[in-house]
Structure formats: C-alpha cells, structure tokens
Amino acid sequence: MSENAVRTVSESEESNDEPTRKPEPNAEESETSQRSADSTESADPADATEPQTGASAVVNALESAGVETLFGVQGGAIMPVYDALGKSELRHVTMAHEQAAAHAADAYGIVAGTPGVCLATSGPGATNLVTGLADADMDSDPVVALTGQVPTNFVGNDAFQETDTTGVTAPVTKANYFAGETETVGDTVGEAFALASEGRPGPTLVDLPKDVTLAETDAQESTSETPEHYNPQEKPDADAVAEAARTLEAADRPLILAGGGVIKGDASPELRAFATEHDIPVATSMPAVGAFPEDHDRSVGMVGMHGTGPANMAVTHCDTLLAVGCRFDDRLTGGVDSFAPEATVVHIDIDPAEISKNVYAEVPVVGDAGTALSEIGAEMESPPDANQWREQVADWQDEYPMTYHAPEDGPVKPQFVVEAFDAVTADDTIVTTGVGQHQMWAVQFWTFTEPRTWVSSHGLGTMGYGLPAAIGARMAAEDDQQVVCFEGDGSFLMTVQELSVAVRENMDMTVAVLNNRYIGMVRQWQDAFFDGNRVASEYDWCPDFGTLAEAFGAQGFTVSHPDEVAETVAAALEYDGPSVIDFHIDPGENVYPMVKSGGANGKFALSEEQL
Amino acid sequence: MSGEDSTDEETANGQSASIPSAGMPGPAPDERPHPEGRRNAQGVRIDPDAEAEPDRRTAVVSALVEHEPGVLSQVSGLFSRRQFNIESLTVGRTTVDGHARITLVVEETDHGIEQARKQLAKLPTVIQVGELDDNAVRAELVLLKVRGDEPDKVHAITEMYEGQTLDAGPRTITVQITGDQRKIDDAIDAFRQFGIIEIARTGQTALARGDTPTTPGEEPGHSTEPTDEQYPETTETDSDDDT
Numbered sequence: 106m107s108e109n110a111v112r113t114v115s116e117s118e119e120s121n122d123e124p125t126r127k128p129e130p131n132a133e134e135s136e137t138s139q140r141s142a143d144s145t146e147s148a149d150p151a152d153a154t155e156p157q158t159g160a161s162a163v164v165n166a167l168e169s170a171g172v173e174t175l176f177g178v179q180g181g182a183i184m185p186v187y188d189a190l191g192k193s194e195l196r197h198v199t200m201a202h203e204q205a206a207a208h209a210a211d212a213y214g215i216v217a218g219t220p221g222v223c224l225a226t227s228g229p230g231a232t233n234l235v236t237g238l239a240d241a242d243m244d245s246d247p248v249v250a251l252t253g254q255v256p257t258n259f260v261g262n263d264a265f266q267e268t269d270t271t272g273v274t275a276p277v278t279k280a281n282y283f284a285g286e287t288e289t290v291g292d293t294v295g296e297a298f299a300l301a302s303e304g305r306p307g308p309t310l311v312d313l314p315k316d317v318t319l320a321e322t323d324a325q326e327s328t329s330e331t332p333e334h335y336n337p338q339e340k341p342d343a344d345a346v347a348e349a350a351r352t353l354e355a356a357d358r359p360l361i362l363a364g365g366g367v368i369k370g371d372a373s374p375e376l377r378a379f380a381t382e383h384d385i386p387v388a389t390s391m392p393a394v395g396a397f398p399e400d401h402d403r404s405v406g407m408v409g410m411h412g413t414g415p416a417n418m419a420v421t422h423c424d425t426l427l428a429v430g431c432r433f434d435d436r437l438t439g440g441v442d443s444f445a446p447e448a449t450v451v452h453i454d455i456d457p458a459e460i461s462k463n464v465y466a467e468v469p470v471v472g473d474a475g476t477a478l479s480e481i482g483a484e485m486e487s488p489p490d491a492n493q494w495r496e497q498v499a500d501w502q503d504e505y506p507m508t509y510h511a512p513e514d515g516p517v518k519p520q521f522v523v524e525a526f527d528a529v530t531a532d533d534t535i536v537t538t539g540v541g542q543h544q545m546w547a548v549q550f551w552t553f554t555e556p557r558t559w560v561s562s563h564g565l566g567t568m569g570y571g572l573p574a575a576i577g578a579r580m581a582a583e584d585d586q587q588v589v590c591f592e593g594d595g596s597f598l599m600t601v602q603e604l605s606v607a608v609r610e611n612m613d614m615t616v617a618v619l620n621n622r623y624i625g626m627v628r629q630w631q632d633a634f635f636d637g638n639r640v641a642s643e644y645d646w647c648p649d650f651g652t653l654a655e656a657f658g659a660q661g662f663t664v665s666h667p668d669e670v671a672e673t674v675a676a677a678l679e680y681d682g683p684s685v686i687d688f689h690i691d692p693g694e695n696v697y698p699m700v701k702s703g704g705a706n707g708k709f710a711l712s713e714e715q716l
Numbered sequence: 717m718s719g720e721d722s723t724d725e726e727t728a729n730g731q732s733a734s735i736p737s738a739g740m741p742g743p744a745p746d747e748r749p750h751p752e753g754r755r756n757a758q759g760v761r762i763d764p765d766a767e768a769e770p771d772r773r774t775a776v777v778s779a780l781v782e783h784e785p786g787v788l789s790q791v792s793g794l795f796s797r798r799q800f801n802i803e804s805l806t807v808g809r810t811t812v813d814g815h816a817r818i819t820l821v822v823e824e825t826d827h828g829i830e831q832a833r834k835q836l837a838k839l840p841t842v843i844q845v846g847e848l849d850d851n852a853v854r855a856e857l858v859l860l861k862v863r864g865d866e867p868d869k870v871h872a873i874t875e876m877y878e879g880q881t882l883d884a885g886p887r888t889i890t891v892q893i894t895g896d897q898r899k900i901d902d903a904i905d906a907f908r909q910f911g912i913i914e915i916a917r918t919g920q921t922a923l924a925r926g927d928t929p930t931t932p933g934e935e936p937g938h939s940t941e942p943t944d945e946q947y948p949e950t951t952e953t954d955s956d957d958d959t
Binding site: 271272275276279280283300332334335414418421422433438441442443444445446447448449456457458460461462463464465467504505506507508509510693694695697698705707708709710711712713714715 | 735736737738739740741742743744748749750751752753754755756757758760786790793797827830831834835837838840843844
C-alpha cells in the first residue's frame with residue numbers, strides 16, 4: 106500500500122529532482138525498505154535545498170502548534186527527528202536522563218500553561234519516560250512525548266532497542282499514537298498536541314518509527330485539532346448551575362475546596378472573585394496551592410494528610426462543599442467515610458468520570474472551572490448567611506497555627522529555611538520540590554499567592570522530581586522570575602545528574618537540599634508505625650552536596666547553623682547560575698499536622714503521640 | 717547522630733512556651749468536636765446507623781468505538797487496571813464503516829458500573845457508551861463438543877435447544893447453540909449427561925429493542941431503509957482511520 110511505503114535515500118534521489126540532497130548512511134533502513142508507488146512531484150525550487158521528510162513534518166507540526174522549547178535525549182531511532190530539529194528554530198534542552206526530560210516538560214507545562222514537549226529514542230529511551238508520563242497523568246499536566254521507534258517492518262520482531270511503547274504507556278497517557286504513515290505523521294503530532302491541553306489536560310505520546318520519519322513527504326502542513334468526537338463540555342448545564350447556586354445560598358457552613366483544575370483551567374481569577382464576593386472560606390488541595398492567595402483572610406490553606414488544622418477542621422465540619430476541579434485523592438480525603446461527613450457536595454469538573462468517583466456529588470456540574478464558577482456566582486441571589494461559620498473558622502485559625510519550635514542555637518529547622526527563602530523572594534517566585542518531608546515543609550511554610558508558582562509531584566509522588574522540574578520551570582518562566590527548588594537528600598540523589606544540564610545552560614536557580622540524612626518521610630512513618638525500625642531509610646552515606654555541586658560546576662554551599670541561613674540564602678540567590686545549598690537540618694524534625702493514612706481529617710495529629 | 721534525641725532535649729528557648737519541641741500547638745484530637753454524619757465506601761453520605769453497602773448487579777454496556785488496531789487492548793487494559801469485574805466482552809463491526817461495537821457484561825455495584833461507563837467514554841477511540849436495560853435483545857453462541865456414544869439422544873437435546881450439529885463422528889459430536897445466557901447455561905447442563913469434552917463460548921452481544929439507539933446519539937442506518945449496503949462486506953482492507 107502506498108500509504109505505508111517507505112522511500113530509501115537512494116531511491117528517493119532517483120524519483121526526486123532536489124539537487125543538493127545529501128545522501129546519508131542509512132544502510133540498515135535501505136535494506137529493509139520498500140519503494141514508494143507514487144513519486145513526489147517536483148518541489149518548489151525555493152524549498153529544494155532540504156528534503157521534506159516525516160521528521161520535518163513532525164517539527165513543522167510542533168512549530169505551528171507554537172512550541173518553542175523541547176527537552177530530550179538523542180538516540181538511534183529518534184535521530185531523524187533531531188536532524189530536522191537541528192534545522193529549525195526550536196530550542197532543544199538535552200537532558201541527562203529521559204525521566205528528567207519528561208519531568209522538565211511536565212513542569213514547563215505547569216508554568217507555561219501550554220504543553221511541554223519531551224523526546225526520547227526507542228526502547229530504553231521510551232521506557233525511561235514512563236515515570237514522568239505517569240506523573241503528568243496523575244496530575245493532569247499537559248505533556249507531549251515523542252518517541253523514536255524501530256522501522257515499521259522491524260516492529261514486533263524484538264529488534265534492537267524495540268519496546269511496545271504505545272502498549273507500555275497506554276495506562277499512563279491520555280492518548281497515544283503509533284504513527285505508521287509518513288503522510289499523516291504531522292497531523293498526528295498536531296492532534297496529540299491539541300489533545301494534551303484540551304479539556305482535562307494530560308500527557309499524550311506519539312511513537313515515531315524511523316522509516317516514517319526518514320521517508321520523504323509533501324505533507325508538511327498539519328492541523329492541531331482534537332478528534333471529531335472529543336468534545337469536552339466546557340459550558341455547564343444551566344439546571345446544574347441553578348441547583349448549585351441554590352445549594353450554596355442555603356448553606357450555613359460553606360467551604361470551597363479548590364483542586365488542581367482551578368490552575369489547569371486558569372480559573373484562579375474567577376475563584377478569587379467568587380470567594381470574595383460570597384465571602385466563603387477557601388481550602389485547596391495540594392495541586393491547587395497558589396490558586397487562592399494564602400495570605401487572604403478567607404484562605405484556610407491546604408486540606409489533607411499534611412494540610413493545615415483550620416483546613417482539615419473546616420472540611421470536616423462544613424455543611425456544603427463546593428469542590429472545583431478536584432479528584433478527591435485519598436491523600437486529601439483521608440478515609441472517605443469520614444470525609445466532609447455532613448456536607449452536601451457540589452462538584453465542578455470538566456471530566457465527568459471524576460464526578461462521584463471517590464466522593465458522591467449531590468450536585469454535579471460538568472464544565473470548565475472558571476466558566477462554572479462565574480455562572481454559579483451570577484446565578485446566586487445572595488451570599489450564604491455564614492457569619493457564625495466564618496467566626497468558627499477564624500477560631501480554628503487561631504487554635505492551630507502553622508508554627509514550629511526553633512531554638513536559637515541550632516540545629517537548623519527545615520521550616521526556618523523555607524521561610525528564609527520566602528522572606529527574600531518575590532511573590533511570583535517558582536518553587537519546585539522533590540517528594541518527601543522537604544516537599545511538605547515547602548508547601549506548608551511558603552506563603553503561595555500566585556497560580557503556577559508551585560510545581561510538585563502530587564499524585565504519583567515521584568522522588569527526584571524537583572531538579573528536572575526546576576529546569577523545565579526555568580525554561581518556561583520569565584527571565585526575572587526566580588526559581589527555587591527544595592529537595593531532600595534522598596530525593597535529590599535520584600536525579601542529581603541533571604545538575605549538569607543546569608550548569609551547561611547556566612540556568613539561574615537555587616537548590617535547597619533539606620538534608621537530614623534520612624529518607625525522612627519513611628523514617629517518620631517507621632518511627633510512628635513500625636516501632637522505629639529504620640530499615641533502609643538511613644542515608645548517612647549521602648555525599649557532601651556542596652562539594653558535589655562544585656564537581657558539576659555549580660556553586661555549592663553548606664549550612665549547619667541557623668545563623669548562616671539568611672546570608673547563605675542571599676548569596677545563593679545572588680549567584681547567576683545554578684547553586685546548591687546543603688542544609689544540615691535537624692534530623693529529628695517531623696512533618697505535622699498529619700492525618701493518618703485512611704484516618705479522619707478532623708483528627709489530624711500534632712505530634713507523634715497523637716498518631 | 718540521633719535525630720530524636722536532639723529535639724527532645726531542646727527546651728522552649730526564647731520561643732512561645734505553647735509550641736512543643738516536637739510537633740505543633742493546638743488542641744489534641746480528642747478535644748475536638750466530631751460530626752455525627754458519615755459516608756460509605758463509595759463516598760455516599762449515609763445515615764450513621766444504617767449500613768448501605770450496595771449490591772452488585774450485572775449490566776450490559778455497549779460501546780461504539782473506532783475500528784482500529786489496539787482498541788480492544790485499550791478497553792481490556794482499562795478494565796483490568798481499574799479492577800472492574802468483567803464477565804464477557806465481544807467485538808464486531810457495525811453498519812458504519814470504521815466503527816465497531818464492543819459489548820461488555822460487567823458485574824459491579826451501581827457506582828462501579830457508572831465509573832466503568834465514564835472511564836470507557838474517556839478513551840479517545842471510544843465514540844459513545846450506553847448501558848442496555850433488561851429489555852434489550854441479548855444473545856450468545858456456544859460450541860459444545862460431547863462424547864458421541866449416544867448420537868440420537870444428543871440430537872434430541874440439540875433439537876430441543878434449537879441448535880445445530882456442526883460435526884458428528886464416532887467418538888465426538890459438536891453442536892452449536894445460540895440464545896440468551898440462561899438458555900446457554902441450561903443447554904450446557906442438559907449436555908453434561910453425555911460428557912462434555914470442550915466448550916467455546918463467545919460471550920454476550922446485545923442490541924436495544926425497537927428504534928432506541930443502543931448507544932446514545934448513535935447514528936446507524938434508519939429503520940425505514942435497508943442498511944445492508946452500508947455494511948462493509950469484505951475484510952481485505954482494514955479501516956484506515958488516522959492515528
């Protein structure tokens with residue numbers, strides 16, 4: 106069939122009048138290729154200097170979709186795409202490992218709001234992306250992955266560096282494609298790009314066999330459209346809006362629970378307007394941190410396992426819960442039987458499958474977060490009469506302050522480090538983190554006020570996310586925007602090789618390693634639930650991170666006394682390029698408040714004795 | 717260095733005495749009020765004194781999908797990774813070129829069936845999903861190979877279930893029975909007396925009765941005109957949908 110035909114280099118020269126085409130050594134493909142049935146008509150003389158291939162169609166599709174930056178690692182099967190990239194204006198950031206390319210693309214997507222793009226070759230390259238894709242999938246982050254694949258006639262034969270990439274990634278992508286045809290490969294990439302951000306965002310993947318990207322084609326223009334039957338409901342049903350408005354008007358103890366969908370849907374302004382106008386307290390899930398200013402009177406902070414006291418008390422005692430773009434993850438709900446046990450749930454989500462998945466919604470509103478909030482707000486005739494409730498919430502805010510004990514003569518408290526950074530950085534500073542205790546201290550003790558400034562791994566909980574995310578965030582951020590990465594010692598070690606990328610690109614960022622010589626969250630759980638049997642959680646073998654940073658060519662610092670914190674933070678932020686501060690923190694410090702896994706949110710523990 | 721020791725020996729040095737050296741200030745869990753209400757495992761708000769664990773039921777879900785390679789594995793992968801309890805799954809073409817129908821029989825709670833339908837509808841290759849009511853037309857085909865010692869009796873039972881004998885030899889007889897699940901189960905029971913050697917069952921396939929579309933919004937051929945010519949007759953070309 107002509108659609109599947111593959112043209113070799115030598116054959117295409119015969120049938121093509123492009124004069125300056127450079128023959129390339131592709132013996133492996135030539136032997137196994139078929140000849141095209143139809144020959145290419147003479148190309149426009151102006152374009153005749155470069156052969157137009159499947160790979161150039163891929164790059165054209167990216168360019169016409171508005172892509173500027175990509176993250177990836179070279180390799181055999183993806184080489185044709187890189188060849189075409191090299192002839193384009195697109196900026197490619199070579200990462201040290203493909204997992205980091207996916208995380209960087211993910212963070213880029215969070216900060217920019219448009220899909221981040223990552224590339225990898227076939228086989229191990231593609232499988233190394235899987236963790237990053239799974240991470241993006243859990244957090245609904247827009248990512249497009251392009252993977253090389255062995256030539257189509259080798260597929261299924263266990264060829265060198267072959268993996269069933271679409272099979273492997275199907276459970277962790279929103280959609281994936283095996284691009285079997287050169288004529289349509291550009292359209293496929295365009296569709297993948299459109300799908301990644303349309304409706305509920307998520308990662309998409311296009312697997313690109315080498316013969317498909319090498320073959321010549323006239324089809325260079327591509328569309329960026331989602332499939333015909335993909336029509337997410339943006340505008341909510343009027344009856345649902347009316348019912349939501351009536352429910353909220355009648356509430357005595359209303360609470361807004363903002364989820365990550367508020368940020369994905371750019372609905373932060375609508376959320377702020379709605380909460381302010383109707384004077385309703387706002388709690389957020391972890392992915393929604395920054396959607397509502399945490400220094401606002403109505404903010405109660407984050408709900409869930411390590412959420413604030415007032416947020417967990419409010420969610421437990423509210424009678425009406427307006428959940429916006431939130432999927433009721435178990436880290437947020439605790440035990441579902443004790444979650445908001447008296448609340449009528451109004452749930453706004455663009456994905457109908459999220460409604461009543463984990464928590465039953467009495468009032469489902471399918472639609473875009475911002476549109477739904479505006480329409481419900483406009484439909485409400487009066488704000489809920491909830492003065493008593495607001496006073497109650499204020500009392501909880503007084504009763505359960507987020508604070509910590511910090512003796513002046515040391516050791517360094519991790520919360521103090523986070524506050525020290527927050528104090529001297531601008532509101533739009535982007536914070537990225539790995540996963541563990543340090544992540545929780547960062548989210549708890551930094552006061553987030555702007556959306557798209559909190560970049561972390563929520564659903565999958567991927568240790569090592571912080572540094573590659575900082576690289577992706579740096580590429581998406583404004584030049585004058587600061588990027589601070591909090592990592593733990595164990596988490597940092599998982600992707601520390603990416604420091605080489607930050608150094609090579611002279612990326613201005615500061616990595617704060619909250620080093621307690623444990624994988625601390627595991628140690629905290631071992632102490633609480635496993636009789637202190639600290640199996641495999643002691644990391645006293647960790648390297649000296651300051652020296653390690655110097656070895657990579659970054660600026661390294663070490664801090665072991667509280668007095669040194671402020672000046673070192675200032676020096677690291679001042680440094681133009683990547684810097685790493687190894688904070689030797691109090692190794693016994695734990696994360697509180699804490700809701701036991703599967704426990705009741707309102708019964709959060711404030712110390713180990715209360716678990 | 718031991719972390720725990722270092723925090724325990726600290727005193728509230730210059731700090732508010734209300735902040736403990738390990739942990740946070742505030743009333744303890746048992747000093748806080750707790751609401752009476754609760755939810756069940758499905759997140760449904762229930763009467764605290766009543767137990768409301770819903771029963772499982774069998775549902776027939778019909779999904780109209782793009783007829784392209786990989787769809788079946790997407791659907792079966794979705795069902796296995798989300799732990800939906802699947803009874804049977806059948807696939808075949810429809811009157812529309814490039815479309816196929818997947819008929820799934822699932823045994824789940826109402827909540828599980830709802831989730832299965834919604835998650836199925838999210839797959840990019842799935843066009844429409846519907847659940848069929850009890851009234852729907854359902855059928856299954858089974859091939860049964862039994863011992864050939866008593867051909868007359870086997871023939872009589874086959875007739876009784878309106879089946880066909882497909883193969884008869886001195887040692888084995890193979891018959892085909894079609895019908896709803898109950899009829900198939902009964903027939904298998906009836907043939908058991910002869911000694912069943914092998915069974916192949918297709919699983920159920922189903923259509924809604926009358927002019928009701930099997931999946932909502934489905935646009936098949938109209939009941940007022942024949943649709944035979946729309947049905948793709950050959951199998952030599954697989955659908956060429958863009959992927």
